[in-house]
Amino acid sequence: MIAYLDTCTILNLLQINYDDEYIKYLIKSFDEIKLTPIVFEELVTNKFVNVLDDSHKEILDNIIFQQLQSYIDREDYSDSLYFTKKRNNNCFKENGESHSVSYSIKLSRYGKNDFGENLLKTHFISDDSPAKKDFDHFYQINVIGQILNSIDLMTIFWLKQYITKNQLIKYCHSLKQLYSKDVGILLAKLRDYSNKFVDALKSKQKIIITQLIEILSDLKEDINDKLSEIISDPDFKDVLRKNRDWKELLTNIQKSNFREKIPYINKRMEDLEKVWELV
Structure with missing residues (x-):
């Protein structure tokens, strides 16, 4: 399985405990995790929103720049960006959600050994409900995978026995x-x-x-x-x-x-x- 993450999901995973525990479980749960360049830019811009304790800022900086930066997908996705924008011009924006959907659709068409190997295996993780509503049908008819949220991720972690059910409830x-x-x-x-x-x-x-x-x-x-x-x-x-x-x-x-x-x-x-x- 492959996962593209948006900004709000990453921040939620980090700001719940202010450590990299959930990032480690994420890496264990998926074959690949990816961030679009614009998601990383949004992450850097918004990383301290909701942060009340200054000591947490250093923790966030360390995780973002020492761990997450290496997962930026720097391939050329101009063709799938153009396609997604053209077919969703009513809701497409130059933001992390729209770009993540665009990157996902192209990556799903490829694989290590054959075309279409990543179909139904390329998931977009977003806690942005409006974005899910905007792109859910488009994602489905392109047989890319699923649009999941961080509670879905926690459910995966629970079923894989990385966390307990009580920890999942606490996260909620x-x-x-x-x-x-x-x-x-x-x-x-x-x-x-x-x-x-x-x-x-x-x-x-x-x-x-x-x-x-x-x-x-x-x-x-x-x-x-x-x-x-x-x-x-x-x-x-x-x-x-x-x-x-x-x-x-x-x-x-x-x-x-x-x-x-x-x-x-x-x-x-x-x-x-x-x-x-x-x-």
Whole structure:
């Protein structure tokens, strides 16, 4: 199997744990992994988005430049880029997703020993839902392979016994938080505050903060309703007055469109019961 990866997928794999664990499993799972040049450019440009700890920046730089750079596919794909753009002019963009699809279609037509050897074996890994929607049919009718996402990758790692089912579920929860930087920031602040001022907080305030941590740790579609209920609580309002930066974070979370991704991720976690594993 061959895998082309887009920028958002790579960043998700790296920023969940800030190490190369999932990159190593990716290399073990596929015969070849590839990045288009434009994906690597996007990766360098966006590598520190959502990074809260400066110490993580060096880790990302080391993995990106010392490991991932060697997987850039530098062959000439101008013909398949032209074809993909011509046949998808309504959605083709000069970005990593469109280029990855274009590179995949050409590579699928070749192989080590015969033409078409890579048909159905060349996969595009993308956590960009709009890109999947745009190119899914095109990818299918060209019998290239599948458009997968990082949860699919984690499922592969689980079935290959590189990770446990619990680690896969943990990844899904972490992915939801990663889509909203403000959730991660607020969680860190809440935990820090509850530890430092545990003796000063009223019993009701401790309960409310614990509830808020639980809501943010297990994001569901009704998060806005739950947050509104907590924000309106008089006991929480007293705490909020002493932590004004929390209010901005809560507002950002309620306004964020990351909630659109929650139903899909939660459904994937539920559907793990339908995935057969060797025991």
